[in-house]
Amino acid sequence: MRKLEPALFILFGTTGDLAKKKLFPALYTLFSSGWIHPDTRVLGVGRRDWSDDYFQEVVMTSVRASQPVTGSAITDFLDLFSYFKMDITRDADYDDLWRSVNQMESGLEINGNRLYFLSTAPDLFPKIAQAIGKGQPAKEGAFRRLMIEKPFGHDLASAREFNDHLRRHFEEHEIFRIDHYLGKEMLQNILVLRFANQLFEPAWQKEYIDHIQITVSEDIGIDQRGGYYDRSGALRDMVQSHILQLMALLMMNRPASFDSESIRNEKVEFLKKICLFTEQDVMSSLVLGQYVEGSEGECAYVDEKGVEENSKTETYAALRLWIDCERWQDVPVYIRTGKRMESKQAKITVVYKKQNDAPAGGDVDANMLIIRIQPREGVDLRYNIKKPGTVYDIIPVEMSFCQTCQFPGQSAEAYVKLLIDAWRGDLNLFARWDEIEATWTFIDSIQKQREKTELHTYAAGKNGPAASDSLIEQTGHEWLDI
Amino acid sequence: MRKLEPALFILFGTTGDLAKKKLFPALYTLFSSGWIHPDTRVLGVGRRDWSDDYFQEVVMTSVRASQPVTGSAITDFLDLFSYFKMDITRDADYDDLWRSVNQMESGLEINGNRLYFLSTAPDLFPKIAQAIGKGQPAKEGAFRRLMIEKPFGHDLASAREFNDHLRRHFEEHEIFRIDHYLGKEMLQNILVLRFANQLFEPAWQKEYIDHIQITVSEDIGIDQRGGYYDRSGALRDMVQSHILQLMALLMMNRPASFDSESIRNEKVEFLKKICLFTEQDVMSSLVLGQYVEGSEGECAYVDEKGVEENSKTETYAALRLWIDCERWQDVPVYIRTGKRMESKQAKITVVYKKQNDAPAGGDVDANMLIIRIQPREGVDLRYNIKKPGTVYDIIPVEMSFCQTCQFPGQSAEAYVKLLIDAWRGDLNLFARWDEIEATWTFIDSIQKQREKTELHTYAAGKNGPAASDSLIEQTGHEWLDI
Numbered sequence: 001m002r003k004l005e006p007a008l009f010i011l012f013g014t015t016g017d018l019a020k021k022k023l024f025p026a027l028y029t030l031f032s033s034g035w036i037h038p039d040t041r042v043l044g045v046g047r048r049d050w051s052d053d054y055f056q057e058v059v060m061t062s063v064r065a066s067q068p069v070t071g072s073a074i075t076d077f078l079d080l081f082s083y084f085k086m087d088i089t090r091d092a093d094y095d096d097l098w099r100s101v102n103q104m105e106s107g108l109e110i111n112g113n114r115l116y117f118l119s120t121a122p123d124l125f126p127k128i129a130q131a132i133g134k135g136q137p138a139k140e141g142a143f144r145r146l147m148i149e150k151p152f153g154h155d156l157a158s159a160r161e162f163n164d165h166l167r168r169h170f171e172e173h174e175i176f177r178i179d180h181y182l183g184k185e186m187l188q189n190i191l192v193l194r195f196a197n198q199l200f201e202p203a204w205q206k207e208y209i210d211h212i213q214i215t216v217s218e219d220i221g222i223d224q225r226g227g228y229y230d231r232s233g234a235l236r237d238m239v240q241s242h243i244l245q246l247m248a249l250l251m252m253n254r255p256a257s258f259d260s261e262s263i264r265n266e267k268v269e270f271l272k273k274i275c276l277f278t279e280q281d282v283m284s285s286l287v288l289g290q291y292v293e294g295s296e297g298e299c300a301y302v303d304e305k306g307v308e309e310n311s312k313t314e315t316y317a318a319l320r321l322w323i324d325c326e327r328w329q330d331v332p333v334y335i336r337t338g339k340r341m342e343s344k345q346a347k348i349t350v351v352y353k354k355q356n357d358a359p360a361g362g363d364v365d366a367n368m369l370i371i372r373i374q375p376r377e378g379v380d381l382r383y384n385i386k387k388p389g390t391v392y393d394i395i396p397v398e399m400s401f402c403q404t405c406q407f408p409g410q411s412a413e414a415y416v417k418l419l420i421d422a423w424r425g426d427l428n429l430f431a432r433w434d435e436i437e438a439t440w441t442f443i444d445s446i447q448k449q450r451e452k453t454e455l456h457t458y459a460a461g462k463n464g465p466a467a468s469d470s471l472i473e474q475t476g477h478e479w480l481d482i
Numbered sequence: 483m484r485k486l487e488p489a490l491f492i493l494f495g496t497t498g499d500l501a502k503k504k505l506f507p508a509l510y511t512l513f514s515s516g517w518i519h520p521d522t523r524v525l526g527v528g529r530r531d532w533s534d535d536y537f538q539e540v541v542m543t544s545v546r547a548s549q550p551v552t553g554s555a556i557t558d559f560l561d562l563f564s565y566f567k568m569d570i571t572r573d574a575d576y577d578d579l580w581r582s583v584n585q586m587e588s589g590l591e592i593n594g595n596r597l598y599f600l601s602t603a604p605d606l607f608p609k610i611a612q613a614i615g616k617g618q619p620a621k622e623g624a625f626r627r628l629m630i631e632k633p634f635g636h637d638l639a640s641a642r643e644f645n646d647h648l649r650r651h652f653e654e655h656e657i658f659r660i661d662h663y664l665g666k667e668m669l670q671n672i673l674v675l676r677f678a679n680q681l682f683e684p685a686w687q688k689e690y691i692d693h694i695q696i697t698v699s700e701d702i703g704i705d706q707r708g709g710y711y712d713r714s715g716a717l718r719d720m721v722q723s724h725i726l727q728l729m730a731l732l733m734m735n736r737p738a739s740f741d742s743e744s745i746r747n748e749k750v751e752f753l754k755k756i757c758l759f760t761e762q763d764v765m766s767s768l769v770l771g772q773y774v775e776g777s778e779g780e781c782a783y784v785d786e787k788g789v790e791e792n793s794k795t796e797t798y799a800a801l802r803l804w805i806d807c808e809r810w811q812d813v814p815v816y817i818r819t820g821k822r823m824e825s826k827q828a829k830i831t832v833v834y835k836k837q838n839d840a841p842a843g844g845d846v847d848a849n850m851l852i853i854r855i856q857p858r859e860g861v862d863l864r865y866n867i868k869k870p871g872t873v874y875d876i877i878p879v880e881m882s883f884c885q886t887c888q889f890p891g892q893s894a895e896a897y898v899k900l901l902i903d904a905w906r907g908d909l910n911l912f913a914r915w916d917e918i919e920a921t922w923t924f925i926d927s928i929q930k931q932r933e934k935t936e937l938h939t940y941a942a943g944k945n946g947p948a949a950s951d952s953l954i955e956q957t958g959h960e961w962l963d964i
Contacts, residue, residue: 196840202684358678388892399881410870
């Protein structure tokens with residue numbers, strides 16, 4: 001394995017949840033697998049009055065909670081971390097920061113490479129980007145990369161404004177917009193399944209595929225994120241980002257080649273072809289829901305911390321989408337996603353057309369390709385065989401590839417993969433601005449007339465509002481809980 | 483389950499091996515599963531001086547050796563059987579036979595339905611057919627069917643002559659030419675796999691498939707069949723019949739509908755498109771072999787009972803075939819079949835083209851669809867996934883459907899299925915004359931110049947002559963022992 005180039009990794013938002021839950025553990029995984037160059041350093045920036053030692057203790061606690069660590073490895077790892085206290089909103093503090101940074105770098109062979117990871121509240125991003133742009137322009141021969149977490153705006157207008165801010169100081173190829181879903185093993189596997197095999201792609205089109213179902217359900221509620229979530233909701237939080245990204249990988253045309261620009265070109269082409277919602281669509285092809293108190297005593301959404309008491313934010317959304325392109329004409333895509341559902345699962349079910357003119361006559365089941373994203377990773381294939389025995393009946397059987405069982409513990413955490421790719425400058429798993437633009441355009445077409453549809457309720461711990469069953473039944477299908 | 487129409491089942495060749503090993507057990511399976519109408523009777527015809535009681539004992543012993551039987555069921559079953567002693571070559575004996583038959587029928591409600599099963603030496607078939615034709619013409623409103631076992635001739639000329647004899651007394655739709663391979667579960671499954679699913683057929687053509695391998699190996703030798711086998715050999719015994727039939731099902735175009743005539747029309751169309759062997763092909767695309775003494779003391783072919791001591795009969799054949807049609811242009815089909823091989827197995831391996839332009843770059847494995855016919859029945863699918871973990875490597879994985887494991891004991895014996903179909907008049911699993919004609923035409927193109935290639939030897943218990951490896955390597959492939 002080639003080590004990643006040495007760099008200074010500057011983290012804004014050091015004291016936040018994401019850093020503790022995902023970033024520190026991911027950095028340790030990189031370190032213990034030998035990816036990290038010995039001259040690489042991590043500088044945590046924050047408002048709190050932490051010492052380097054205290055910061056290192058926080059990092060250690062976070063790593064230990066995620067995986068087994070050995071004594072000497074963790075010590076060497078922690079030595080890479082130091083802390084810088086500052087007020088991110090104060091220009092003067094940045095001068096101090098850059099002085100400190102340049103001093104750190106002077107003793108290391110890191111060639112001026114910089115990775116900025118922004119994990120603060122998003123309204124601070126423009127300020128930080130500006131400060132970096134002014135104080136630390138890109139150096140000749142070095143890389144300078146900005147990793148940012150969603151949300152990338154709240155709608156198209158705010159996303160555009162936000163992006164314009166970033167782009168004043170960073171080139172598009174320097175901006176790594178994280179959609180951690182793209183770092184999941186089975187999301188990356190979609191491209192491989194489709195394009196490293198001859199088996200599936202010839203039937204990957206309207207002539208053979210009847211419809212597609214995408215389910216992303218969570219059993220948890222909104223945790224400590226009430227303040228953020230209540231201004232977002234399922235459409236912005238899940239559909240605009242993860243689910244539309246997943247759809248693009250699943251349904252885009254074959255890219256001219258597999259470099260990140262060609263792939264992202266095709267994704268954008270696809271995203272632009274998702275039919276925008278008309279007023280009629282909002283009424284007939286959308287079901288929004290919000291959880292109320294569950295039978296096990298789970299509290300109602302409006303009683304969650306940080307949520308307005310008369311909040312109209314949706315914690316569940318089901319949609320029927322159509323794609324305006326030759327390949328997918330008249331193939332509906334059904335999406336459902338929600339908080340506090342019966343179970344945590346993410347999966348794609350590609351349902352082929354039934355083969356009505358089959359050898360034995362009569363009705364045969366549809367073929368299905370099920371891509372399981374979580375919790376179990378794998379691929380299942382349902383197809384038909386002759387029922388063994390003397391009669392000529394046709395029955396469905398299933399073949400499974402269970403990645404979780406066959407390669408236990410080998411799947412990479414999304415953030416590990418995302419850090420490696422950003423470090424290498426591989427933009428494949430990061431969203432380009434025009435992808436963001438296309439997805440907000442679609443979401444806006446719903447949001448601007450969402451009052452045309454009612455907000456249904458569902459009991460926490462159940463499978464969403466009953467109206468979502470009617471939604472899919474209208475077009476002759478049903479949710480497949482397999 | 484609807485019972486089969488009552489009929490008189492007249493068996494010529496009652497005392498032979500096929501009757502004992504296959505027919506009596508299959509008839510019992512039909513009986514115990516409730517297919518047999520109570521007025522149905524089985525009349526065994528033979529030269530030996532057997533009583534009805536003795537015949538019933540023979541039947542009972544044969545059934546008991548094949549499956550568990552219960553006291554009362556077997557008694558009721560045996561009551562259906564009676565025996566008629568005659569010399570099949572004597573015209574006068576047939577008069578007695580028909581008298582006896584008509585007497586039997588008079589007390590039963592079987593409407594004159596007749597199933598004649600010919601299991602004698604094939605040179606007696608024309609005589610029997612003639613006697614039936616003269617003495618027992620088809621009755622209005624009743625069925626009259628002739629089931630015959632291969633060999634159907636020795637080459638095209640003899641097959642044609644043989645067929646002409648039969649056709650003087652029977653219509654084509656009354657002749658059920660048994661290729662017991664077609665009764666095997668996985669052979670019937672080929673049609674279902676291809677045409678009751680949307681998944682496979684779109685890629686079932688030269689653009690996606692690289693080549694096809696068909697292996698039918700037996701670990702046994704020629705048993706007691708030396709006299710027959712030495713005049714036949716692997717090409718006639720296995721390729722002309724079972725393997726070309728299997729290929730036709732696997733590679734024919736979609737039939738207009740799934741009635742037996744439409745299916746057989748497409749099979750014939752395909753069989754006619756297999757490129758006949760030129761002198762060059764016989765030298766370069768054919769390997770014949772004969773087994774010599776094995777390391778475990780297995781005797782050489784020429785030392786088997788009934789075999790000429792300087793016999794040049796092949797007990798092994800490997801061939802490279804090409805099909806002259808749009809769908810399969812430039813897709814080679816490799817066949818290998820032999821006696822006294824390492825293991826008993828029959829399988830089809832469809833090897834797809836490698837996907838050279840794959841997401842991670844580099845070389846990826848070919849997809850494979852493996853149809854396992856025996857001893858294990860099932861379908862395996864090999865395809866590529868992203869190797870779990872941080873790197874973007876592509877690795878092959880396998881999904882299996884094991885029919886033998888998932889439906890233990892449910893696969894029907896070929897003869898059970900064949901008897902049911904013939905009884906119902908379903909010709910689907912039986913070879914039509916023009917199929918026989920096309921396959922002999924192909925085999926003749928080899929036989930007429932077979933002295934242009936040498937007869938290789940191989941040790942009994944090994945995997946055939948080394949020359950067969952060269953045969954497949956010439957065109958850039960290798961035998962897949964998976």
